[in-house]
Amino acid sequence: AQSVAQPEDQVNVAEGNPLTVKCTYSVSGNPYLFWYVQYPNRGLQFLLKYITGDNLVKGSYGFEAEFNKSQTSFHLKKPSALVSDSALYFCAVRDTGSARQLTFGSGTQLTVLP
Amino acid sequence: GAVVSQHPSWVICKSGTSVKIECRSLDFQATTMFWYRQFPKQSLMLMATSNEGSKATYEQGVEKDKFLINHASLTLSTLTVTSAHPEDSSFYICSARPGENTGELFFGEGSRLTVL
Numbered sequence: 001a002q003s004v005a006q007p008e009d010q011v012n013v014a015e016g017n018p019l020t021v022k023c024t025y026s027v028s029g030n031p032y033l034f035w036y037v038q039y040p041n042r043g044l045q046f047l048l049k050y051i052t053g054d055n056l057v058k059g060s061y062g063f064e065a066e067f068n069k070s071q072t073s074f075h076l077k078k079p080s081a082l083v084s085d086s087a088l089y090f091c092a093v094r095d096t097g098s099a100r101q102l103t104f105g106s107g108t109q110l111t112v113l114p
Numbered sequence: 115g116a117v118v119s120q121h122p123s124w125v126i127c128k129s130g131t132s133v134k135i136e137c138r139s140l141d142f143q144a145t146t147m148f149w150y151r152q153f154p155k156q157s158l159m160l161m162a163t164s165n166e167g168s169k170a171t172y173e174q175g176v177e178k179d180k181f182l183i184n185h186a187s188l189t190l191s192t193l194t195v196t197s198a199h200p201e202d203s204s205f206y207i208c209s210a211r212p213g214e215n216t217g218e219l220f221f222g223e224g225s226r227l228t229v230l
Contacts, residue, residue, distance in 0.1 A: 034218055043207050043221035090157065101148060102219060104157045
């Protein structure tokens with residue numbers, strides 16, 4: 001079985017401050033990990049992914065995420081938040097040893113305060 | 115990145131009518147497309163996997179006769195909500211993956227269905 005947990009429903013951060021959106025996962029094999037962002041009444045936009053290689057992955061709009069195998073985490077980070085980063089963020093995982101499709105976390109609403 | 119187009123963006127219909135939502139991959143061919151349902155402030159729930167030229171694979175608990183999926187070409191999948199009722203009101207999103215199996219999914223803009 002595969003699962004994803006986003007422990008925070010809501011994250012608030014001041015503009016210019018660093019932000020972190022947390023994600024932990026559970027798979028039986030090796031994971032493919034993804035972050036997506038969703039703006040109101042829109043589809044999901046791909047931010048970044050970890051397949052293999054460097055644990056620190058850089059993605060769109062200045063976001064990055066660090067794969068930590070021992071902690072089974074894939075937290076999303078950005079050094080300096082923008083008001084326009086306010087949106088709903090989803091972490092997703094796929095078990096490479098499984099035929100199952102992506103499993104999404106419950107989502108974290110990020111609000112960047114001006 | 116790859117583009118997935120979904121139409122219509124918004125649809126309002128009367129209870130008992132059927133509604134068709136289209137999902138197109140504009141710049142790539144997709145043998146497989148995915149349909150999701152999203153309730154307000156909740157995550158995406160995979161409804162079914164749409165396979166070009168064959169029957170869709172439905173997730174447990176999703177009614178096949180209620181949500182008809184047709185994937186007639188490599189660039190088009192349709193979801194028809196048959197005899198819609200207010201409880202079918204939701205945000206429906208499709209996605210597709212070009213190329214290798216390790217790649218990311220690309221999503222349509224979603225379709226907001228409201229059944230009166």
